[in-house]
Amino acid sequence: MSALHHSLNSLRETFRPDQVWPFLAPANAKVNVDKNVILYVEDLNLSFDGFKALNHLNLYINDGELRCLIGANGAGKTTLMDVITGKTQCDSGSVFFGQNQNLLNKDEAEIAQLGIGRKFQKPTVFEEQTVFDNLELSLKTDKGVLPTLFSRLTPTQIDRIDNVLHIIGLAKHRFMLAGALSHGQKQWLEIGMLLVSDPRLLLIDEPVAGMTPQETERTAELLTSLAGERTVIVVEHDMEFVRSIAKTVTVLHQGSVLAEGTMDQIQSNKDVIEVYLGEQEATDDVITEGVTL
Numbered sequence: 001m002s003a004l005h006h007s008l009n010s011l012r013e014t015f016r017p018d019q020v021w022p023f024l025a026p027a028n029a030k031v032n033v034d035k036n037v038i039l040y041v042e043d044l045n046l047s048f049d050g051f052k053a054l055n056h057l058n059l060y061i062n063d064g065e066l067r068c069l070i071g072a073n074g075a076g077k078t079t080l081m082d083v084i085t086g087k088t089q090c091d092s093g094s095v096f097f098g099q100n101q102n103l104l105n106k107d108e109a110e111i112a113q114l115g116i117g118r119k120f121q122k123p124t125v126f127e128e129q130t131v132f133d134n135l136e137l138s139l140k141t142d143k144g145v146l147p148t149l150f151s152r153l154t155p156t157q158i159d160r161i162d163n164v165l166h167i168i169g170l171a172k173h174r175f176m177l178a179g180a181l182s183h184g185q186k187q188w189l190e191i192g193m194l195l196v197s198d199p200r201l202l203l204i205d206e207p208v209a210g211m212t213p214q215e216t217e218r219t220a221e222l223l224t225s226l227a228g229e230r231t232v233i234v235v236e237h238d239m240e241f242v243r244s245i246a247k248t249v250t251v252l253h254q255g256s257v258l259a260e261g262t263m264d265q266i267q268s269n270k271d272v273i274e275v276y277l278g279e280q281e282a283t284d285d286v287i288t289e290g291v292t293l
């Protein structure tokens with residue numbers, strides 16, 4: 001890059017509107033986590049034609065934790081994520097991001113801008129674009145940054161993408177077309193596409209479905225490394241994977257929290273055993289050690 005380009009980029013960065021006028025900056029700086037809780041879900045209810053998908057659900061997530069959310073099909077996991085991210089409206093209850101941000105009066109875009117990123121189960125990367133371009137596109141369409149789709153990347157933005165490429169382990173593949181990546185690598189790229197906007201809270205749906213054992217192991221490392229600085233909620237059916245990453249597990253059942261604790265506590269929990277024994281008996285599965293979820 002020429003010296004002139006470099007100076008122009010620095011100037012552009014210095015006078016970026018959101019840096020000159022703080023009210024244009026991404027709102028995630030304004031989340032109050034003084035009490036160390038980043039997500040408060042209280043007495044949440046949602047019925048579909050009389051069927052209670054969410055039923056007096058209470059959930060508290062600490063800032064920086066990695067929480068796993070498990071439960072049988074239809075337990076309400078996706079519906080809960082939909083309400084948190086503004087995709088679906090609840091009937092009653094409250095959802096706060098930090099102590100001060102009421103998510104129920106915000107739309108999907110505002111919630112994303114506050115610093116909540118969601119990754120759905122299926123990767124939706126742009127297959128015809130390179131790994132780097134996918135990340136660049138995400139950065140430029142990040143609603144926290146003013147529209148810059150056709151402008152050059154600033155040095156800060158390039159650094160941010162480089163940093164994300166290293167975090168997701170795709171630095172060597174930056175010029176590869178996303179379509180040529182393995183399934184696992186596509187999932188990591190999509191996590192990277194969230195990371196470029198520096199979210200505070202990541203909601204990740206079934207990250208290891210369809211992955212090889214090696215990819216699963218790498219994903220466990222990745223998600224574990226993301227927690228701390230960020231908060232991560234993972235919805236997952238693969239219990240071995242959950243055991244490998246989770247400190248605290250929340251079990252949902254019929255739209256409510258059935259149990260919460262370490263994986264060992266969950267597997268020996270009376271209510272969990274009762275519910276899952278019933279379901280296991282119905283499907284004639286064999287339970288070998290504690291309860292198989």
Ligand SMILES: Nc1ncnc2c1ncn2[C@@H]1O[C@H](COP(=O)(O)OP(=O)(O)OP(=O)(O)O)[C@@H](O)[C@H]1O
Pocket residue numbers: 048053071072073074075076077078079080
């Ligand atoms: N838009 C909708 N209209 C009607 N019923 C719905 C709707 N969305 C969800 N449901 C129902 O609400 C219940 C909870 O569904 P949800 O998808 O949240 O479960 P889940 O725990 O995510 O299950 P899975 O593990 O299969 O993804 C299910 O019985 C589902 O059929």
